[in-house]
Amino acid sequence: MAALVGAGVDVTIGTRHPRGRDDGVSERAVQLDRMTAADDWQSMAASFDTILNCVGILRQRGHETYERVHHEAPAAIARACADAGTRFVHVSALGLAHPHRSRFLTSKRRGEQALQDAGGDWMLVRPSLLDGEGGFGAAWLRGVARLPVFAVPADAQGLIAACCARDVGEALMRLSTAEAGALDLSQSRIFELGGTEAHRFKDYIRGLRALQRTGRALAIPIPGILARLGAHLCDLLHFSPFSFGHWELLRKDNVPTPNRLPELLARAPRRVI
Numbered sequence: 001m002a003a004l005v006g007a008g009v010d011v012t013i014g015t016r017h018p019r020g021r022d023d024g025v026s027e028r029a030v031q032l033d034r035m036t037a038a039d040d041w042q043s044m045a046a047s048f049d050t051i052l053n054c055v056g057i058l059r060q061r062g063h064e065t066y067e068r069v070h071h072e073a074p075a076a077i078a079r080a081c082a083d084a085g086t087r088f089v090h091v092s093a094l095g096l097a098h099p100h101r102s103r104f105l106t107s108k109r110r111g112e113q114a115l116q117d118a119g120g121d122w123m124l125v126r127p128s129l130l131d132g133e134g135g136f137g138a139a140w141l142r143g144v145a146r147l148p149v150f151a152v153p154a155d156a157q158g159l160i161a162a163c164c165a166r167d168v169g170e171a172l173m174r175l176s177t178a179e180a181g182a183l184d185l186s187q188s189r190i191f192e193l194g195g196t197e198a199h200r201f202k203d204y205i206r207g208l209r210a211l212q213r214t215g216r217a218l219a220i221p222i223p224g225i226l227a228r229l230g231a232h233l234c235d236l237l238h239f240s241p242f243s244f245g246h247w248e249l250l251r252k253d254n255v256p257t258p259n260r261l262p263e264l265l266a267r268a269p270r271r272v273i
């Protein structure tokens with residue numbers, strides 16, 4: 001949002017909990033799990049130049065299911081935007097093409113497909129792991145990095161090209177506001193975004209540690225099957241950002257191919273570690 005406001009864009013935030021802001025940014029009550037038909041979005045799609053969807057849930061709660069929030073609602077927004085001629089920028093994630101079993105991931109994959117089926121002026125953004133102030137997952141990882149000892153799934157061998165959340169914010173601002181002719185859509189409407197360096201999870205945590213502490217931390221490998229059980233337990237207890245889906249993601253490389261962040265920023269991405 002900061003990038004959009006900084007660029008002078010008239011922003012309205014869709015949120016489940018409008019709180020009455022005093023910074024000139026307006027709000028509208030929006031609940032994706034209750035808005036899964038294109039009709040629910042028609043008037044909104046007609047009143048905005050762009051709808052930018054950054055909604056995602058880590059865990060299901062009652063009516064808020066992965067299927068409704070990650071698939072059915074984005075599909076409905078995409079259809080309403082295609083009908084109204086409104087741009088739809090949808091934030092998904094890297095690594096969904098692998099044959100995952102987590103419904104957190106498979107629902108996101110179905111959301112991506114629905115967007116492409118709807119047609120219109122859609123853009124699909126797949127960021128890598130984000131680092132930044134205030135992020136739930138980022139704060140956890142920075143916290144783990146401060147510990148002298150940490151556990152790591154032994155099968156977390158995939159490469160991660162973490163990137164700075166501020167950079168992704170700037171890229172989303174550009175995708176949301178640029179004239180279609182100013183973006184290179186000839187190759188693809190899909191924008192995979194990441195940092196310029198890729199690391200295994202263990203080395204990423206050590207890199208974060210080096211920014212905050214001196215001395216090397218001890219990484220204790222946990223057998224894959226135990227890490228998977230731990231991930232299911234975290235899901236059951238809604239504890240930490242570590243989930244079955246993240247365990248699956250960590251096992252494979254998740255690097256943007258190609259990385260379109262430099263193209264959108266017109267500069268090199270900021271380094272995370």
Ligand SMILES: NC(=O)c1ccc[n+]([C@@H]2O[C@H](COP(=O)([O-])OP(=O)(O)OC[C@H]3O[C@@H](n4cnc5c(N)ncnc54)[C@H](OP(=O)(O)O)[C@@H]3O)[C@@H](O)[C@H]2O)c1
Pocket residue numbers: 014015016017030031032033054055056057064069091092093094126127128129130131135136137
């Ligand atoms: N963080 C990462 O490292 C990372 C990496 C790759 C991709 N992504 C993806 O990027 C997106 C944003 O990630 P994030 O880390 O910024 O997530 P986040 O901090 O959890 O923000 C998600 C937002 O979704 C809104 N939301 C949740 N359920 C909703 C519902 N039922 N209806 C309407 N709004 C709802 C919440 O807004 P309110 O509370 O105001 O309603 C919340 O602020 C997600 O799709 C995520 O999977 C994140």
